[in-house]
Amino acid sequence: xxxxxxxxxKVAPYVFxxxxxxxxxxxxxxxxxxxxxxxxxxxxxxxxxxxxxIDNYEKLMGDxxxxxxxxxxxxxMVLTLVILIPFPMLFAVLINNKFMWAREFFKSSFFFxxxxxxxxxxxxxxxxxxxxxxxxxxxxxxxxxxEPIKFLKGQTTGFIALLxxxxxxxxxxxxxxxxxxxxxxxxxxxxxxxxxxxxxxQRFTKITMPLLKPTTIYVLTISIYAGLAMxxxxxxxxxxxxxxxxxxxxxxxxxxxxxxxxxxxxxxxxVGIVLLVITMVINLTQLAFTGMFKKEEEA
Amino acid sequence: MKKKVWIVxxxxxMATWLWGCGKTSTTAGGETSVLDGGAGEDAVELSYWTFVxxxxxxxxxxxxxxxxxxxxxxxxxxxxxxxxxxxxxKLSIAVQTGxxxxxxxxxELGKFPDFLAGTPQLVELNDVIDPYRDTIVKSRIDLYSKDxxxxxxxxxxxxxxxxxxxxxxxxxxxxYKTIVTWEDFxxxxxxxxxxxxxxxxxxxxxxxxxxxxxxxxxxxxxTDDAGNPTINSEPLVKALTLLKDLQDNNVIATIAGGQPxxxxxxxxxxxxxxxxxxxxxxxxxxxxxxMKDLSGKIAIAPIPVIEEGMPRSVGGGGTGTVVTKTxxxxxxxxxxxxxxxxxxxxNIEIWNTLxxxxxxxxxxxxxxxxxxxxxxFVQYFINNPFDVLNDIKDEIRLIxxxxxxxxxxxxxxxxxLNEVFEDGKDIKQALDDAQAQIEQELK
Numbered sequence: 001x002x003x004x005x006x007x008x009x010k011v012a013p014y015v016f017x018x019x020x021x022x023x024x025x026x027x028x029x030x031x032x033x034x035x036x037x038x039x040x041x042x043x044x045x046x047x048x049x050x051x052x053x054i055d056n057y058e059k060l061m062g063d064x065x066x067x068x069x070x071x072x073x074x075x076x077m078v079l080t081l082v083i084l085i086p087f088p089m090l091f092a093v094l095i096n097n098k099f100m101w102a103r104e105f106f107k108s109s110f111f112f113x114x115x116x117x118x119x120x121x122x123x124x125x126x127x128x129x130x131x132x133x134x135x136x137x138x139x140x141x142x143x144x145x146x147e148p149i150k151f152l153k154g155q156t157t158g159f160i161a162l163l164x165x166x167x168x169x170x171x172x173x174x175x176x177x178x179x180x181x182x183x184x185x186x187x188x189x190x191x192x193x194x195x196x197x198x199x200x201x202q203r204f205t206k207i208t209m210p211l212l213k214p215t216t217i218y219v220l221t222i223s224i225y226a227g228l229a230m231x232x233x234x235x236x237x238x239x240x241x242x243x244x245x246x247x248x249x250x251x252x253x254x255x256x257x258x259x260x261x262x263x264x265x266x267x268x269x270x271v272g273i274v275l276l277v278i279t280m281v282i283n284l285t286q287l288a289f290t291g292m293f294k295k296e297e298e299a
Numbered sequence: 300m301k302k303k304v305w306i307v308x309x310x311x312x313m314a315t316w317l318w319g320c321g322k323t324s325t326t327a328g329g330e331t332s333v334l335d336g337g338a339g340e341d342a343v344e345l346s347y348w349t350f351v352x353x354x355x356x357x358x359x360x361x362x363x364x365x366x367x368x369x370x371x372x373x374x375x376x377x378x379x380x381x382x383x384x385x386x387x388x389k390l391s392i393a394v395q396t397g398x399x400x401x402x403x404x405x406x407e408l409g410k411f412p413d414f415l416a417g418t419p420q421l422v423e424l425n426d427v428i429d430p431y432r433d434t435i436v437k438s439r440i441d442l443y444s445k446d447x448x449x450x451x452x453x454x455x456x457x458x459x460x461x462x463x464x465x466x467x468x469x470x471x472x473x474x475y476k477t478i479v480t481w482e483d484f485x486x487x488x489x490x491x492x493x494x495x496x497x498x499x500x501x502x503x504x505x506x507x508x509x510x511x512x513x514x515x516x517x518x519x520x521x522t523d524d525a526g527n528p529t530i531n532s533e534p535l536v537k538a539l540t541l542l543k544d545l546q547d548n549n550v551i552a553t554i555a556g557g558q559p560x561x562x563x564x565x566x567x568x569x570x571x572x573x574x575x576x577x578x579x580x581x582x583x584x585x586x587x588x589x590m591k592d593l594s595g596k597i598a599i600a601p602i603p604v605i606e607e608g609m610p611r612s613v614g615g616g617g618t619g620t621v622v623t624k625t626x627x628x629x630x631x632x633x634x635x636x637x638x639x640x641x642x643x644x645x646n647i648e649i650w651n652t653l654x655x656x657x658x659x660x661x662x663x664x665x666x667x668x669x670x671x672x673x674x675x676f677v678q679y680f681i682n683n684p685f686d687v688l689n690d691i692k693d694e695i696r697l698i699x700x701x702x703x704x705x706x707x708x709x710x711x712x713x714x715x716l717n718e719v720f721e722d723g724k725d726i727k728q729a730l731d732d733a734q735a736q737i738e739q740e741l742k
Binding site for chain 2: 245
């Protein structure tokens with residue numbers, strides 16, 4: 001009986017997806033439901049939570065710091081999209097080029113930063129962008145007679161540091177996605193196009209870009225999510241969650257501040273739900289626009 | 300058959316893997332070391348979390364004394380040192396869930412009100428404090444209390460003093476002993492900047508030490524009697540205006556790190572770029588540990604006042620050591636804690652090891668302890684800190700710690716002080732905005 005069950009072809013697929021389903025239910029659906037409930041409660045240390053209706057959400061709407069966090073996250077997301085999709089795509093095409101020399105060297109050196117821990121990288125970037133004359137960036141700028149800049153104390157300069165960190169860290173990863181996408185485009189297309197007299201730019205825009213679309217959509221989706229959920233980079237760059245004037249505060253940073261640092265888990269849950277809604281709305285719209293939900297034959 | 304064995308093995312290994320995850324998540328990160336202090340086989344092992352490595356050294360000394368004095372109640376202490384934020388966050392989660400909390404923990408004053416919200420999940424310590432109550436400064440106990448119940452045992456008084464770099468002052472021809480009021484300080488600072496190009500002091504953007512000192516001088520506070528925030532009050536406007544005026548005259552300037560007690564600032568001070576730090580007395584240990592180049596150059600003096608006759612000091616910072624409700628042996632933990640932090644021996648050791656001004660003020664009078672020539676702090680500084688402390692003894696005021704304090708602190712130290720000192724925003728406007736933000740957050 002047991003043996004029959006075990007070797008059943010009908011059961012097997014379910015057994016194989018079971019671990020994923022379990023992980024999904026236990027670590028995703030359950031926390032989601034419970035934090036949804038929690039967002040309507042006032043939760044205090046070690047005590048019974050009290051239901052307070054939509055108070056948390058009402059408070060959230062009038063909360064200037066939360067608005068600041070949402071703005072920061074949104075700007076960060078948009079800027080990372082602007083930098084981290086075109087450039088990695090370009091690098092991938094260059095590296096994939098037949099005439100490229102030292103291809104493996106470039107591939108691995110681009111990818112290398114992704115292997116370092118964010119904690120280490122963030123700390124090093126903090127020191128690099130330090131406000132003292134002797135910090136790396138300031139001493140470099142000093143060569144051109146520029147006065148030392150307090151990078152991590154200003155909105156724009158702070159974001160420059162944050163984006164420098166993100167670019168340094170993620171260019172290689174996105175490039176690898178694009179490289180694997182490029183490998184799936186048959187060479188014959190390019191050959192046929194060159195015979196027809198297409199210029200390299202035409203080949204790139206008419207063949208490479210359209211055929212890379214699935215990869216681009218994937219990278220776009222995870223980048224939107226990663227941009228909005230960014231937290232550790234900012235925490236490490238500012239050596240804690242409290243950046244001057246909240247210039248580096250992100251939505252998740254605010255969630256962490258409210259929930260973990262100030263023990264206001266109910267309020268933090270409301271922040272989390274809002275983040276989820278924002279991310280879902282942006283990503284579902286984006287996916288709908290790019291035709292991900294159309295049936296295959298229509299696409 | 301063989302396949303079945305494999306499946307069983309697979310399931311088992313997955314189960315142990317998951318279980319293993321659960322297990323590691325309850326033990327905290329950070330550096331852990333077990334102190335046995337000469338304890339025997341039957342010793343009870345207690346765990347202790349702190350964010351200051353030095354506190355562990357103090358407990359190590361007191362543990363040996365405890366184990367010798369109490370052979371039937373010996374203790375092994377499992378000390379875990381974690382970074383400040385990490386430790387408090389982990390502790391709050393552990394206390395909240397009732398799983399994984401240590402028996403004894405240090406909680407910093409700025410975080411303490413969070414742990415007192417609702418029904419505190421900490422053990423009442425009144426009965427072990429009682430025997431020592433008359434010998435220690437009452438206000439330091441009150442900091443860690445709620446409705447008359449004491450939840451934490453203080454470490455020090457934290458009397459604020461001025462640390463002057465006499466080398467810079469001499470170069471500029473300034474005698475720190477003549478500085479009594481802020482006006483004196485300003486004139487001295489202008490002279491220092493003109494002659495040496497160095498700043499007399501710091502305009503702190505990430506801490507409220509200076510604001511607390513200036514508020515205490517005016518008999519004011521960040522909160523009213525009911526504990527509600529009063530950030531746009533007259534005294535605070537006056538305090539910030541005074542500091543801003545000093546900044547405009549190049550007497551004080553913002554410092555990397557935002558305040559004297561940060562790694563970046565240690566470097567700046569050590570390099571001799573700033574002459575003065577207005578800090579609680581425990582800043583002494585930062586000098587001896589991180590600013591070795593300044594040995595023999597730093598003098599301690601009372602802080603300048605707005606008008607002569609105003610109180611010259613305020614207790615700053617502090618760590619309350621607590622026993623959690625989930626502690627293995629609550630009675631043992633309580634007794635040991637009182638012994639290790641409140642007994643006269645403990646207070647002497649707190650000065651010897653940590654360089655703090657102990658809460659038992661009788662110790663302040665013990666010349667052989669305070670003026671011991673072998674003490675590293677006595678050797679480092681030009682004058683003896685206790686000469687200053689005993690002078691200002693009756694002038695040490697208190698800034699209250701209320702449930703609004705963590706929020707006030709975060710708004711002032713991230714937003715307001717940066718706006719005022721970095722961007723030159725109008726002081727009244729900045730404080731009004733801060734008040735509104737704090738009220739909104741406390742709703």
